[in-house]
Amino acid sequence: MPDTPPSLLVRGLTKRFGNHLAVNDLNLTVMPGEFFGFLGPNGAGKTTTIRMLVGLLRPDAGQVAIAGHNLATDPLGLKGAIGLLPDELNLYERLTAREFIQFAGTMYGLPLDAVRSRTEELLALMELGEHANRMIVDYSAGMKKKTALAAALIHNPRVLFMDEPFEGIDAVSSRALRHVLDRLRDRGTTIFFSSHILDLAERLCTRIAIIHLGHLRAVGTLADLRAGIGLPPNARLEDVFIALVGAPPEKDELSWIA
């Protein structure tokens, strides 16, 4: 796809918190329809990166463009093209799920009829219909996650950012969600996906980037990553991940447990 403009183009993205370099000179190109896995251990800079990409955190340096919209010059155009499922559940907890999803749909400029019909479909898909008139403050963590996900999907975004989307979701909803994501990808939606669940990433992602201590360690298909570090073709993503991120052997043991 050499002539197709990328869904996500990141150049030299950098963020520093005091003396801590959270993200250092990050460069990424993600094409339409890709299911892009953005992986790394805790504190690697995944969430910071996603927040910068969607305009919730100001980068110290670098350029971001999504679906042709530059974050610096056209932030609202960029935000209209994306959906976000954040790691933390950023919900208006005193709204009901139905009200919250409708609120999100209207804020993205959908007409009222579309807001209403899509809300009901999303509630049914996420199995939230029975609880749709209860305030979100009374929901379990999994229900909150599904509500947030519904709000991120309602406007059919061109690029969907998901930070740990499967955490706290039961197996049934997880399967339904995977099905929805597959259909979105088939229709050309780009999915930028961050997770600790490596098995899932291995199964879903067309390309993977691994970040550690703010530095991008590798990016490519799983086969590319294996080849890049000399692992055999049957090596799992977990092996690739450990090889790239590394872990000092002494961290595997506790001194008082023989």
Add this chain to the structure above:
Amino acid sequence: MGVVGVAIMIVLFILPAGLGLGAFTYAGFHVLDGDGDCELLHLMLAGVWVFWMVFPLIGFSLNQSYDLTRLFIYPLSRRMIFVANLLGCCLDPTLLLVLPLFAVIVASQATSLPALVLIVPALLLFLMQTIALSQAILWALLNVLRSRRIRDWAILLAPLVMLAFYIAPHLLVRGAVGGDVFGRVIAWRPSRYFGYTPVGMAAGTVICAARGAWLGALGYLLGGAAYLLLTIALGGFVLSRLHLGEIGAGPAAGKQEVGRWGRFSLPRLATTPLAVLALKEVRYYWRDPRHKAAFIVPLVPVLIVAAGVIVGQPWPPSAAIIFAGFVCLFTFTKLFQNAFGIDREGLRLLFVTPCPRGDVLLGKNIAGVGTATLATSVAVLATGAVIGDAPLAVICTSFVLPVAILLAAVGNVVSIHFPTRLARRGENPFTTSSGRQFIVAFVSLAAFLTALVIASPVLAAGALPMLLARPVLYAVTAPVSVLYAVLVYAAILRFYSADALQRNETRILEECLVGEPA
């Protein structure tokens, strides 16, 4: 709780209330004679007893540290948890509320060494029994108290309790000076109701010891000790049930659907981000108890003005109505001056949407101005009715809207440049106190005064017809005031606030969500 928070709470609330109670009791002991002392003592100790039963129930909802089931995962015996909990309560700053009262009782009644030897243990037994019983009640009701609805009600009750703290001493002191309050205490005879309770045991010991009736004092003291033992046994029983999960376990009650009254469906008009944002704000005012609590404030000026009428010292009508209006509007400035802090976690969703930032501010302001105007108008009209000048109140309400609009215009600038994180659920607001909060408080006051300066033409338009004794002029000055306010608001929004919000939203997020999970 942080040191600054504790200091603020002690200086502003606990010490004044405690010293007030002590002073009232001291005055009573000097005014009353015969059985008067006994009745007053019953009343004051009963007040302490009831306060301690109720206070932890409200406090539990505001401060999660009251939930001692968190200790159950550690290898601690029930006895250790029980004793540590009682001792912890004895170190609670609220104890300062009763220390002045106890000091007055000892100083006034312990006229001899034997009396002192009996009175001090009696008061200690009473205090321990009170604390132990309040804890036992708290543990027994733990599951109910964990309910979100109960916690919401507690947040609403807290400002009412604070209001009572301010108004009750005011009325007590006025009554004490007039002399009739003590007469009413004797006439009510609290000893009839509390004589056989721990209150009666403590009061009986004190009175008998003061009168030299040593046998009677000893009898009451033993009664107090028996009550304490009984309460400890009860507390131990409740704690053991709690430990075994026979009470306090299971899902917390209160997960109910939003009632029909509160569940406005998406109306046909709410088809734009502007309208849906305003609707969201109104829903939050209605459902979030921390917002709803603000609606209690309009009661304060009305009650203060009413108190003046009751004691025969009424305010001048114009002063009373202006006072009510400004107190209410000042209270509601938080809707304008921290428009993003009140969004809390939802703020990330708001800022990730492509809604034009001018519409974000306008949507919030429509809800805020409407709410502030309505609540302030009600307070002004109520004050007018209380003071007996309803026509003046009606005229004043027509100037509430333009002032509210101008407060919103200035408030937007403060919201953008001085956003403040609000305490989360279960987090004590005093713990979030910091040096920055004092700066924000100063800025808030300065912004309010600035808004009033900008609103001076509106205030002049309100005063002019009155000064010229030409009420008919209000037909012109009132709409012109609204027009002036709308034009000023639109100019500030169009030429400054909308762009400033766009430029500052990442910083606003950092300020409002500081301390939240990264």
